Amino acid sequence: MQLIILGLNHKTAPIEIRERLAFQESEMEKALSQVRSLPSLKENMILSTCNRVEIYAISREPEKAIRELQNFLSRYHELPLKEFEKSLYLLIGEEAVRHIFQVASSLDSMVVGEPQILGQIKSAYSMATESRTSGIILHRLLHRAFHVAKRVRTETRIGDSAVSVSSVSVELAERIFGSLEQRVVLLIGAGEMCELAARHLVAGGVEKILVTNRTYDRAVTLAQEIKGEPIRFEEMALGLKRADIVISATDSSQHLIRHDPIVKVMKERKQKPIFFIDIADPRDVEPGVGDIENVYLYNIDDLQKVANENMKDREKEARKAEAIVQEEVTKFVHWHQSLEITPTIIALKKKFEEIRKREFEKMISFHPHLSEKERQSLEALTSAIVNKILHDPLTRLKQKDEEAMSDVYLDALRTLFQLPDLTAEERMKED
Amino acid sequence: MNVYFFTFAALFYFLAVLAYLSYIISLKKIVSNIGLALASIGFASHTLCLLTRYVEAGYTPVTNLHESLSFFAWTIIAIFLIANLRYKIRVLGAFLTAIALILMLFAFALPKEILPLAPVLRSFWHPFHVTFAFLGNAIFTLAFCCGVMYLIQEHQLKSKKMGTVAKRLPSLKALDDLNYRALTFGFPLLTLGIITGSVWAEYAWGRYWGWDPKETWSLITWFLYAAMLHQRLTVGWRGRKAAIMAIVGFVSVLFTFLGVTLLLPGLHTYSNW
The missing domain is CATH 1.20.120 (Four Helix Bundle (Hemerythrin (Met), subunit A))
Incomplete structure (x- = not known):
C-alpha cells in the first residue's frame, strides 16, 4: 500500500498549464468519483489551487496507478499528456508524506509561510470525505498534516512578519494607528498601483478613501469603483488635512509633497500623526518630510527593504520547520508500515503469549504443590485457548478477498490491543 | 503581621516581573496572564499588609518613608490593574511591576517599626x-x-x-x-x-x-x-x-x-x- 502524489505547481508548470489542469470546485465531486473508478486506486483526494494541482492517491500497484492517473488528467481536461507530462512531478511513499506535510505547513508555497494553503487543503480533504474517496490512510495522513502545520505555526515564527510591500505597509500603519479601522486614506494618483493599494486597504477595514488625481475625471472613476470620495487636485491640501494615511503613486517628475507645506498642514491637523507611503518612481514626497514630527514617511525602497529582511527571517524559520516535518514524517511512516499484515500478526501473537505466560506463572506460584505433569497439561490448556481465540481473526486477516478491508482491520487491531509499532523494534534490530 | 504580608507581596511582585520578562521574550499571551495573576496575588497580600498595619498602628500607615514607598508601590499596582481592565497593553505590566518591586525593595531596607504618630499627622485630612x-x-x-x-x-x-x-x-x-x-x-x-x-x-x-x-x-x-x-x-x-x-x-x-x-x-x- 503506497501513497502517491501526482501533480504540478508554480515551480514546475507555467500558469497556462496550471489553469488548464485546475479542477473547479463545482466539478470536484465528479472528478473525485472518476478517479475512484480507476481500478488500481483505493483512496484519493484532489487539491487544486491557483498555484498547484495535486492528486493524492493510495494504491497497491503504484506504477499502474500513476499511468491511470496521468491518463485521467489528460482525458478529464482534454489535453494531450505530451503537453504537460514534463511539468508533472511524482512522489511515492515517504517522499510523498514529506511533500504533503511541507505543503500544509506552507513550506512549498510561492510565498513561504502564507497561511491560505492550509485552508485549501482542509476543504480539499472535506470534499474527499464527502465523496467518500478518502479512507483510513488519507484520513490519518491529512490529520497528521494539519497537526504538522499547527506545530510549524506555533513552534516557529514563519508566519509572523510581513513579507510583501502591501502587508508591510499595513503592518506599519497598525504600528502607528493601532488598527486600520476608522482611518482615512488619501490616494494621490489614480493608476494601477493606487487601485491595488486601495483594494488592500479596503480589505483591511479603513473608514474612508479619498482619491485625487491631476485629471479629475480619473479620480472620479476610481473613487466610484472603490466607493471613495474624489477630490480636485488643487484641493489636495484639504485631503491632507483629513487623511491619516497618504499613498502617492503619480508619474510626476518632481516632488508633489514638500516639507514646508506639510509643516503647515501638521499645525492645522493639531499634530495628528500622518503616514506617507510613497510608491512612485521618481518620488512624489520630498525626503525631508519624514523628519517632521508625527510624520512617518516610507518609500517603496524602504518597504521593500523591510519585506526582504522579514523574508530572510522566514527562511531561517523555514529550516526549523523542516526539522519538525522530518520528525513527523518518520512517525507517520512507522504507523503506515505497521499496517502490514505479517508484523501485526506477530505482534498480536506475542502480546497474547505474554499475557498467557504471565498469568500462568502467577497461578503456578500460588500452587507450588502441582506436579510436573499437571503443570504441563495446564500449560498446554492455556496455549490451546489462546490459539483457538486467535484462529478465526487471523485466518480472516490472511484471506486474499479481505484485502480491501485489511487496512481497517489492521488499524483496529493495533488500536484495540494497543500493539506497539513493530518498526521501532525492527529498527533496533537493524542497528 | 503586616511585615509577613509585605514580604509575601514583594515576592509575588518579583515573580510577576519574571513572568512579564519572559512574556517580552516569548510573546505568549498565557505568560502575560500568569504575570497578571501573580501581580494580583501580590496586590491582595499588599492590601492585607496595609490593612493589618492600619489596625496595628491605629492610623493610616503613610507616615514614614517605609510606609510611603510601600503605599506608592501599592497605588502603582492598583492603577496597573485598573488600566489593564480597559487597555490591553501587556508590556506595560513589565514596566509597572518592576517599578513597584524596586519601591518595595527600598521600603524593605528601611526601618519598619510602628512608632507613635507625630501630632501634626493626626488629622482628618492627612489620609x-x-x-x-x-x-x-x-x-x-x-x-x-x-x-x-x-x-x-x-x-x-x-x-x-x-x-x-x-x-x-x-x-x-x-x-x-x-x-x-x-x-x-x-x-x-x-x-x-x-x-x-x-x-x-x-x-x-x-x-x-x-x-x-x-x-x-x-x-x-x-x-x-x-x-x-x-x-x-x-x-x-x-x-x-x-x-x-x-x-x-x-x-x-x-x-x-x-x-x-x-x-x-x-x-x-x-x-x-
Missing part, C-alpha cells in the same frame, strides 16, 4: 491628602512608562526598523491615548492632593500655604502637568512632545516625593528613617 497625591503619582508613573515606550517605538518607526523591539511594543496611538487618559485622571488627583494638603496644613500649622520645599515642588509639578494639558488641548502637543513631557513630569513627581524628602529639609521631612 485624603496622601491617597490623592499617591494615586496621582501612580497614574503619572503609568504615563511615564507610556512615554518611554512611545519614544522607543517612534524611533524604530522613524529609523525604518521593524525588528524585535518594534514588534514587542504597542502602537503609537495606543500609547499616546493612554498617556492622555493618564493626564486627564492624574491632573485632577494631583490638584485634589494639593488642595487637601493645604487644608490639612491650615489645621496643622495654621496656614494654607508656606512655601515649604515640598509645597513649592508640588506646585512646580502641578504647573508642568497643567502646561502639558493646555498645550495638548490648544496646539496639539501629542505624540513625541507629549511623551517627553510625561517623562519630564514624572522626574518632577519623583523629585517632589523623594528628592525633597531626602535633600531639602522642611516640614515634610520624615523624622524617623
